Amino acid sequence: MSFIVVGTGSSLPDYVITNEDLSTFLETSDEWIRTRTGISKRHILKDETLTSHAVTAGRRALENAGVLPEEIDLLICTTLQGDYISPSMACLVSKELGVGSGRVFDMNMGCSGFVFALDMADAYFKNKTIKNALIISAEKMSKMVDWSDRKTCVLFGDGAGASVLTQGEGVSGIKLMSDGAWENLHVPGEGGNSPFNETGAPESYLFMNGKEIYKFAVSRIVKDINEILEEENLTADDISYFLLHQANTRIIESARNKLGQSEDKFPTNIEKCGNTSSASIPILLDEVNRKGMIKKGDRLVLSTFGAGLSSGACIIEWKI
Amino acid sequence: MAEKKIIEILADYRGVDPSTITKESTFEGMEIDSLDIVELLMTFEDEFGVTIEMNEKFKSVGDVVTEIESLMA
Numbered sequence: 564m565s566f567i568v569v570g571t572g573s574s575l576p577d578y579v580i581t582n583e584d585l586s587t588f589l590e591t592s593d594e595w596i597r598t599r600t601g602i603s604k605r606h607i608l609k610d611e612t613l614t615s616h617a618v619t620a621g622r623r624a625l626e627n628a629g630v631l632p633e634e635i636d637l638l639i640c641t642t643l644q645g646d647y648i649s650p651s652m653a654c655l656v657s658k659e660l661g662v663g664s665g666r667v668f669d670m671n672m673g674c675s676g677f678v679f680a681l682d683m684a685d686a687y688f689k690n691k692t693i694k695n696a697l698i699i700s701a702e703k704m705s706k707m708v709d710w711s712d713r714k715t716c717v718l719f720g721d722g723a724g725a726s727v728l729t730q731g732e733g734v735s736g737i738k739l740m741s742d743g744a745w746e747n748l749h750v751p752g753e754g755g756n757s758p759f760n761e762t763g764a765p766e767s768y769l770f771m772n773g774k775e776i777y778k779f780a781v782s783r784i785v786k787d788i789n790e791i792l793e794e795e796n797l798t799a800d801d802i803s804y805f806l807l808h809q810a811n812t813r814i815i816e817s818a819r820n821k822l823g824q825s826e827d828k829f830p831t832n833i834e835k836c837g838n839t840s841s842a843s844i845p846i847l848l849d850e851v852n853r854k855g856m857i858k859k860g861d862r863l864v865l866s867t868f869g870a871g872l873s874s875g876a877c878i879i880e881w882k883i
Numbered sequence: 884m885a886e887k888k889i890i891e892i893l894a895d896y897r898g899v900d901p902s903t904i905t906k907e908s909t910f911e912g913m914e915i916d917s918l919d920i921v922e923l924l925m926t927f928e929d930e931f932g933v934t935i936e937m938n939e940k941f942k943s944v945g946d947v948v949t950e951i952e953s954l955m956a
């Protein structure tokens with residue numbers, strides 16, 4: 564016994580920054596950003612909390628699933644960092660939603676978080692410990708990037724996506740990878756003011772070596788997907804949609820070409836959301852679900868990659 | 884020896900005749916941007932069985948030929 568996905572939800576900040584807006588304070592242009600990333604705009608937090616979007620995404624997923632909050636016996640929030648380092652985002656979201664279990668916690672696996680959380684939920688379902696799980700991925704990337712660094716701040720956006728899982732047989736081939744190669748993508752921890760600290764206060768901004776991450780991403784996506792398809796005796800032609808982490812349109816295009824699949828099987832929302840880290844796949848899943856693009860029996864591949872370096876992929880069979 | 888194959892791959896990528904590309908050709912001149920270069924370097928890695936560090940130093944076809952030939956030596 565594992566799980567099936569029965570509901571999805573998402574929530575994005577109202578405030579939108581376009582590439583033109585960025586070009587008013589950065590030496591960049593709409594054309595430069597679009598041709599290299601596919602991004603036109605992104606949603607950015609202003610006066611609201613990230614927790615509020617996590618709660619809204621979770622509530623929408625529960626409503627979509629027809630599952631009550633008190634029926635949820637596992638809540639995992641994936642985030643690089645919630646509004647508080649402690650308590651966890653899951654504690655705050657659980658109270659707001661009225662989740663009926665204390666089995667709530669956060670998980671940080673960078674952009675790969677959502678697929679890692681599915682793997683964790685899968686273990687609970689297999690163990691028959693739980694009947695319903697809620698996974699919420701929420702990220703406030705705008706508070707982690709250096710807004711004077713045109714190479715990184717243009718790439719990211721804020722938002723939250725959520726999925727409700729219930730008992731069933733709808734996931735297979737979950738594959739996770741991490742290699743500890745942190746140098747090319749990381750956000751330093753905060754320094755504090757310990758008088759005993761001899762390491763110096765780090766600049767707490769996201770750092771990314773774009774070229775190395777591009778190479779890692781394309782090669783991992785193709786390798787992970789080919790491996791899980793082979794393990795499940797499937798081919799890429801058996802898959803209705805490939806939902807890839809939305810980091811860069813050109814990464815998606817390169818992987819698509821190497822997998823030999825048509826463009827319509829790779830839905831994207833990076834144009835309007837940017838890279839929302841672990842929230843990107845559940846936000847996209849909610850979008851394709853609500854557009855009615857997925858039919859019962861369709862197989863979806865989720866494939867992600869990020870800091871760690873890490874990657875994750877799985878096959879979801881749509882059962883509703 | 885790597886030069887001919889590198890130029891063939893570049894020509895195919897850009898959809899141009901290989902005779903229009905020389906070691907002196909720059910990526911900028913061929914309208915190949917930084918992510919195109921990464922994509923091409925990945926193709927060269929597969930072709931020549933080497934691992935190339937992704938950095939800013941590749942400006943011309945000759946830069947790539949030199950790097951790959953030194954990695955293969």
